[in-house]
Amino acid sequence: MISNIAEDEDKWLAEGIAGIQHNAFYMHRSLDSNNLREALKYSAQMLSELRTSRLSPHKYYELYMRAFDELRKLEIFFKDESKHGCSIIDLYELVQHAGNILPRLYLLCTVGSVYIKSKEAPAKDVLKDLVEMCRGVQHPIRGLFLRSYLSQVSRDKLPDIGSDYEGDADTVMDAVEFVLQNFTEMNKLWVRMQHQGPGRAKEKQEKERSELRDLVGKNLHVLSQIEGIDLEMYKDTVLPRVLEQVVNCKDELAQYYLMDCIIQVFPDEYHLQTLETLLGACPQLQPTVDIKTVLSQLMERLSNYAASSAEVLPDFLQVEAFAKLSSAIGKVIEAQVDMPVVGAITLYVSLLTFTLRVHPDRLDYVDQVLGACVKKLCGKPKLEDSKATKQIVALLSAPLEKYNDIVTALTLSNYPRVMDHLDNGTNKIMAMVIIQSIMKNSTCISTADKVEALFELIKGLIKDLDGFPVDELDEEDFKDEQNSVARLIHMFYNDDPEEMLKIICTVKKHIMTGGSRRLPFTVPPLIFSALRLVRRLQGQEGDVVGEEEPATPKKIFQLLNQAANDCDLEPVAYEFFTQAFILYEEEIADSKAQVTAIHLIIGTLQRMNVFGVENRDTLTHKATGYSAKLLKKPDQCRAVYACSHLFWVDDQDGIKDGERVMLCLKRALRIANAAQQMATVARGSSGPVTLFVEILNKYIYFFEKGNSQVTSSAIQGLIELITSEMQSESTTPDPSSDAFFASTMRYIQFQKQKGGAMGEKYDSIKA
């Protein structure tokens, strides 16, 4: 069926062309013999071929071009009065005798152009007459071609300033008026095309219409080439009139195309100065018009314009280009309720690009754009539309590319809020973009706050997000991502160790949430980063003063070890403990710091579960050794009983070495005794019994945990020891240790009364 139509069309076209050639042949003969009457007759017959309704615009164009070529020859003949002996005025009347309107008007336009050229009448009058008479052709395709012919033959004959046809006053206005009228009529015809022929498929119609759009657009092009149109006139007449037509035609295709045309054909400078008018038309367009592309084009052009020379920038400021564009976009989005999110975002991308190029110094503008975008997105579920997410990625990447500096982006408060609207996959992609940007520019992230903000941005890479199926991950991608994160960690740096520590802590906080799959990638760089800090600290040994400083490395190691533990890296963890001990030996001289450090080490070590028996033994042994070598007895005591926990990890498969726990506790007791004696010797009064009470608590803890080495009799003995100590005369009463002991006793009493298995256990202890 369709091929039939196509075949028929070809046939009709061939017939049409044959008709034109046939009549053109006789027309040429009459031209050669200077027979005006015959020439008119045959040319009219030739042009009658254009009256066909059967051809599609494409084929009709072919036919039209043939006729057009022939009309050129006729025009040359008309020009030479000596050949036909008829004054141009008479000729102008003569061609109007033709009975059929289409040939008549083609001939009239042809003669009209000669008429203008002869200057026997003012160009404006002839043009006005022509454009008016052309109203007679209301058939869209025929009308469009006829008017396009008129436009074609008249374009070099407009009464423009400086042209040969310049009139007296307001001459440009006449030219403008003519082109505008022709434009308006052509557009009307073009819009009307869609209502023709009910049987035709809409799609085909749209296609046919698109084929003709350049005929309409050409008028705007002609307008743009009229020299005499200055900004004033453009502002007051040309643009409002064109826009009026565009808005009133209420046709999606036309509005889109014409807006685009306006933007493309007129100079940027004009656009800038008439931004308000131009943008004002946008919300009035049909809701289905693809305004985003139009506006994007406009902003693209304006930003190129701004980029072209620095001299024009003040103009942008003067007309408040950003504010106007921004508000226009808001209005458009408001007006076009059905606009998909992707459209809105595309608009914001364009606006952002514009802002970045025109006002690179105005970060607040950038943030404003992002904010508007957030506003648009909020209340909507995460985006599923791949195009929309792509646009968001573009939106977010733009500032990065422009500023080459994530630090700038981090100051944009709306940046992460926009990112939140991405789906997880895209979020990751965006995070990658951010990281790559940092890498590319070797940006140094130098404060913990920024790191915090950055991790907020790239959290998609750092941890599993809710509801995201892990098993769908592509292994390759995952590795790439995590490697990038790893590389990123190296970019955090601050000369101030204090701040650097904070950074490392922040990083740790975040990457620890990553789960075992990520840690193998992310921990090593953190460790190396930490090591670097440590080395730096070592390097500046002499400068390290104060109490907090020496503790710093310890803390680092603690967290490092935990990290290492979490990722099952025994050798690494062991290495770190070794390092930690070395550091402890070599660096920490202050006794108080030593106490803090050793407790840290013990605490960390206690929680390590990666070590094999041998390594663990070595480390615990070392830890215990250091504990016992602390300067003050109470400190020693406390460290040693803390070490007891190293042998008893209250975990399912944690180590439970009751014997060595007991050994530690006994050793602590010994030290406590020694401390007591030392106190007695030194001050004549024994020290507080606090240490004993503390050790008692440890006993009770292990007793309850089921350490068979800790027996009720041992507890009983210790209680009695404390009681006797407290009653001895040499003891200085200490309310706080008394209270401590009393509450411990109360606890034992309470457990006994509670009964059950625990109660039975306590039964043998007498308080």
Added chain:
Amino acid sequence: MNYLIGAFKPSCNISITFADGKSRKQVPIKKENGQTVMVPLFQSQENISGKISIEPLQGKKVEHNGVKIELLGQIEMYFDRGNFYDFTSLVRELDVPGEIYERKTFPFEFSTVEMPYETYNGVNVRLRYVLKVTISRGYGGSIVEYQDFVVRNYTPPPEINNSIKMEVGIEDCLHIEFEYNKSKYHLKDVIIGKIYFLLVRIKIKNMDLEIRRRESTGSGANTHVETETLAKFELMDGAPVRGESIPIRLFLSPYELTPTHRNINNKFSVKYYLNLVLVDEEDRRYFKQQEITVYRLPETS
């Protein structure tokens, strides 16, 4: 053979020449046999003068009972062909009965002749002016010679010449308003106007403006009307939408119009109409006819 032919030939040649024949404007008319000949042009109140010359054939003489010249204004109905109704008849006796031996010329003159009607060649009727020279003879019948001439009468531009403006339509279907700039046009005039579409609910294919001539002959029960379309001028191609206005500019000069003739001697009338025709896609025609008056403007040249 020569002898035989000579027997049927008139025994003399009669020629009629006008006094200002050389300078007078000649116009073409169509003779009954289809040939076009150029004849002089007069208007009412003019003097019609000239010479008649009678030249007997070689060696013959013409015997006659008198020579006269008549100026006749005749109306001929085609259904009654050959039967002329003379509305004007003037006679000048040129010669008393006698014999003519050799070429003899007679001057004649009809001064300020009243010729109220124009020469007209219609479908069913014609009005003609003719000079008729008769050499009366007692036997063999009279020798008669005719000379046609054309009369055209000029009217000055009318003082009142209103435009024709009208709104017509079919309810809920088509409403148009049209305007012709005048109601009276001269023969070389231009009709300027426009058609304004107030409502269009039908798919119009095109719109033409026709000039129609209505010739009615006879009177009473015998009235016979013949309508001819002289011009069919396409005004619009394609379907307009509401609010569209289409210009009209129709030059009358290419068409063979005559002035409007109203009730010529109770024999016939010729009227002109502008017929606006809209054709829809199903080839239905919607039209509105308006009479216009056509008059002849004095030629300036």
